[in-house]
Amino acid sequence: MRRDVTYLDAQDETQILLRDAVQDFLSQEHRLERLQQLYHGKSVLDRRLWAAMAEQGWLALRLPEALGGSALEPVHAAIVAEQLGRHAVPEPLLSCAILPALLASRFSEAAGWLPLTQGLLDGSHVSTLAWQEDARSLDPSCVTTKVERRSDGAYMLSGQKIGVACGSFADSLLVTALLDGGLSLWRVAREDQRVSLVESLTSDGASVAVASFDDVPLTHESLLAQGPAVSAALSAALDEALLLAAWQLVGLASAALEITLEYLRTRVQFGQRIGSFQAMQHLSVDVKLQQALARAACQSALRRHAQAPESAAARAAIATAKARASDAALLAGRFGVQAHGAIGFAAEASIGCYLKAALRWAAFLGNGSHHRRQYALHADLHGTSS
Known part of the structure; x- marks a missing residue:
């Protein structure tokens, strides 16, 4: 049984220190003035700030210790998230750090996770999840995107995803697709020529994209997870x-x-x-x-x-x-x-x-x-x- 969680627990020194550290960091490193680029139709996402957030350990908060992360609880991630909100920070912590870290914690035995987990530790590689296909549904199992297994051992990915957060900010897309009739998860290089991103700026200076995959060639090393799990x-x-x-x-x-x-x-x-x-x-x-x-x-x-x-x-x-x-x-x-x-x-x-x-x-x-x-x-x- 997990212990009851109180936020913010005045007796929990880790929570207090984390909150104060996030406040101090964002007060020094983030300026609302950069969001004025919105008025010029430009994304304001900053890889330098992202790397600095990685150095603070925020990207790997929910990554297990065995993978180099902090293995902290959701309450600690909530502290960081609230402070990001207080400073109107547009960098995609949830889409490009928390979600990949939670998935990596379950499927890290696949070798393809290595650059992704390393990126959570040092900010060198950014990944974002591409899973949604129907704007009316948030069910991750509703998938028509598919991967075909070829006779030579190669794979081909075809389909389309919507609502891909900060696609051009990322190096890899984590794409859900049907393989042999079951759900699978793949690492796809964003810069592959057969990957098309149609991106729109969001109201806060981030972006959201429609990602299309036109027979994108993949290898077995790109397979991150497969099966009902x-x-x-x-x-x-x-x-x-x-x-x-x-x-x-x-x-x-x-x-x-x-x-x-x-x-x-x-x-x-x-x-x-x-x-x-x-x-x-x-x-x-x-x-x-x-x-x-x-x-x-x-x-x-x-x-x-x-x-x-x-x-x-x-x-x-x-x-x-x-x-x-x-x-x-x-x-x-x-x-x-x-x-x-x-x-x-x-x-x-x-x-x-x-x-x-x-x-x-x-x-x-x-x-x-x-x-x-x-x-x-x-x-x-x-x-x-x-």
Whole structure:
């Protein structure tokens, strides 16, 4: 039985030190000003910062010690995720570090994982998961992409994936495909000429792509995992990514509200600070209340996930957390832009960065409406078996 997990435990020195270290690092190494490149239609993702995050040990937080990682718990990853949200950092920790690390921890006996796990330790190699094919489904087992086994021992990959996070930032794509009628996972070089990426910038300066594979040749060394365990591992990894995304949204929401409250205390209109206006006070309370509910939901989800990962109860709690955190972050961002007035839309105003980040992370792996439906499913509210 796993011990109960409290975030942030005032008695847990590791948690306190990690939180303070992440805060200090991001305060020094990350500047919101770089996000202004968004207004020029450019990605803001920074491989230098990614390597520095690897040096801090964040990319390998969930990697087992046997693979060189820290083997810390989801609660520690949640601490990092919340601080990334508080600083509106767009670098894809969840998609390009947490998810690969969780999969590597299950299938590391395959030699093809070596460059991927080494990249989590030093930032030298970035991988991103390419698994989704239908925008209406987040079921990792819904796959039509296939790998054909040739008589000479080679393999050919064909198909298409959507929602590939930060594809051009990555060196490798971790692609799910059908092989011999079962699910498999492959490492595919992003620069292969038969791999086509059609990429779009996201609201916060990252990117999302549609990846197409036109008879991409693969070798047996590219095979990372095969069999029924692949679907189970993907589902479990996506559960944790959802939980951490909720914590990142909580960080976004809290920082956005702090920025807005500071503005309300200093901005003067009609001879008064606008924070003294009753309408602004009521809206601030609404935003604060939603944040408190979101944080409580994330705390509950973290505990349930630690006690019984992959259970219906844990998945229901994670769905609740993601829905509430998404709503809270969007509410905080929109209220902040509204309170700032016209300047809230300007590149110079930091509050806009938080709304843009909230728009992406609220949609990541399903928006609030999707996860309210998922909660009904996992909590058996429709009378079906969980």
